[in-house]
Amino acid sequence: MTGPAAAETDHLKSKMRTFNTIKIFLMVGILCVLVLHLYKDFIEHSAINLDMDVQDDKSHVQPAKNKSVVFSWTRCQKNISAANISGFSSLPDNIKDFLLYRHCRHFPMLLDLPDKCGGAEKSAEVFLLLVIKSAPGNYERREVLRKTWARERVHNGVWIRRIFISGTSGVGFEKKRLSSLLKMEQREYKDILQWDFRDTLYNLTLKQILFLEWMERNCPNARFLLNGDEDVFAHTDNMVRYLQSLKDNNGNTHLFTGHVIQNVGPIRSPGSKYYVPVQVQQSDTYPPYCGGGGFLLSGYTASVIYNMSQSITILPIDDVYMGMCLAKAGLGPSYHIGVKLTGLHVPSSKLDQLDPCFYKDVLLVHRFLIPEMYLMWQRTHDPNLKCEL
Numbered sequence: 038m039t040g041p042a043a044a045e046t047d048h049l050k051s052k053m054r055t056f057n058t059i060k061i062f063l064m065v066g067i068l069c070v071l072v073l074h075l076y077k078d079f080i081e082h083s084a085i086n087l088d089m090d091v092q093d094d095k096s097h098v099q100p101a102k103n104k105s106v107v108f109s110w111t112r113c114q115k116n117i118s119a120a121n122i123s124g125f126s127s128l129p130d131n132i133k134d135f136l137l138y139r140h141c142r143h144f145p146m147l148l149d150l151p152d153k154c155g156g157a158e159k160s161a162e163v164f165l166l167l168v169i170k171s172a173p174g175n176y177e178r179r180e181v182l183r184k185t186w187a188r189e190r191v192h193n194g195v196w197i198r199r200i201f202i203s204g205t206s207g208v209g210f211e212k213k214r215l216s217s218l219l220k221m222e223q224r225e226y227k228d229i230l231q232w233d234f235r236d237t238l239y240n241l242t243l244k245q246i247l248f249l250e251w252m253e254r255n256c257p258n259a260r261f262l263l264n265g266d267e268d269v270f271a272h273t274d275n276m277v278r279y280l281q282s283l284k285d286n287n288g289n290t291h292l293f294t295g296h297v298i299q300n301v302g303p304i305r306s307p308g309s310k311y312y313v314p315v316q317v318q319q320s321d322t323y324p325p326y327c328g329g330g331g332f333l334l335s336g337y338t339a340s341v342i343y344n345m346s347q348s349i350t351i352l353p354i355d356d357v358y359m360g361m362c363l364a365k366a367g368l369g370p371s372y373h374i375g376v377k378l379t380g381l382h383v384p385s386s387k388l389d390q391l392d393p394c395f396y397k398d399v400l401l402v403h404r405f406l407i408p409e410m411y412l413m414w415q416r417t418h419d420p421n422l423k424c425e426l
Contacts, residue, residue: 112233113141122316129307132314135239139351142246147216148223148231153200154256161258164195164288165277168248168264171201171229172236173215176222178267181407183226185414186271193277198259201229201267202248204236238310239353241329246351249343260288262339263401265331270396270405270413275375276333279400288336293363294371295332295401296378298356299325311354318352326360327370328378330403341366375400393417394424 115137119125122136154160167187171179179201187199206215216231223229232247234240245264252259261280263271286292302321303313334342345362352358363369381402383390391409393416396402405413416422 112145113138113143116140124314124316128314128316129312131237131239132312132317135353136316141234142243142351144243144247145233146231147205147233148219148229149251150200150227150230151255153198153227154259157255157257160256161260162196163198163256163259164261165197165273165280166252166256166259166262167197167199167271167273168262169199169201169267170241170244170265171203171267173203173206173219173231175267176218177407179222181410182267183228185410186273189228192274193281195277195281197273197277199228200248202244203229203231204234204240204244205231206236241355242351242353242358245355245359246343246346249339249346252339253343257336257340258288259336259339261292261336262334263331264329264334265401266329266403268405269331269401269403270399270410271331271401272396272399272417274418275398275400279375280333286335290335291338291341291368292335292371293327293332293338293359293368294334294373295327295376296330297325297370297372298323298328313352313354323357324360324364325369326356326363327376328403329356329359330378331376331401332356332370333373333400338363338368341368373400377401378403380404393419393422397422397424 116139117137119136119139120133125133125136128136154163154166169179169182169187183199188197189199190197203219205212219229219231230248230251232244234243234247236244263273263276265271283292300322302323303318304311305314306312307314342359342362345365346358349358349361349365352361360370375398377399378401381395381399383392383395391413393413396413397417
């Protein structure tokens, strides 16, 4: 075919080829968009699954030993089935609260000191670790202890280190203010462990368990510990000398000594500060234990107590609970004449009850006011102090 007809035919064929080419490009483009969309869905789905796996793992992870990291736990929910316990409705509110949250053993950590002992590997260099139970608002007590018996130092060639363990107090703005106070102290002194639980009398056992867990992770080889209240006068120089005198015990065998209490049981009177009803503890007897105002223990025994605590239901009386853990391990406390939790006996009312000569050889005496603490530490360390026999 020639002439105009042939030219028109060629023109039509050219248009068809162009159309087909555009059609192919469009199809390829659509296919590419579809593939990209599917790939995006796949990536997002994988990311969601990964996040879910990580969250699930966090809920089961146990703090690894010798890791200098902060562990964050999901907030523990109350056990509403505790309300079905016989007589629950007639119990005081603090007992109800204890029973509802008795199962909780992990709480978010607000202030940590992962390198307090120089790291887990170097923690054996800490000879005496002072573990002092402190409420957030007791700033003045912490300050006087930092200047007296809890001062971090080398004594007789060994290190004494200090840690205050605390929860939270108050609600709303008060809670924020007190937590801010601890943060400020932490920046200056680096000596506070704080968890996000209510710092109350019935949560002292929880405080002890949380500390022992922290110790297993960050300070597992510390030789000895003083575990005590912030209102005791502790002659830590004498403690170092006593601990150094022990034969065949460098913190690697059992030691748990203080003011031993035995042949007692739960106080059933609702009016008592230490009331423990049968709904909390059925047994009418306690194993022997050391009064919680202050006692000395070895690093070995601290680890044993922590391991035993994993299978013993929490009791609100912390010193009794420590005795339970010892008993389960087949161990017990020992009496030390230098620990005076009921106060120090002065033979005559005509004598000064705070004469430093009565205190220069003790290990620990309970209940000192803040100015008395400072005065006694200075006076017992006066090189010119002279005492008659």
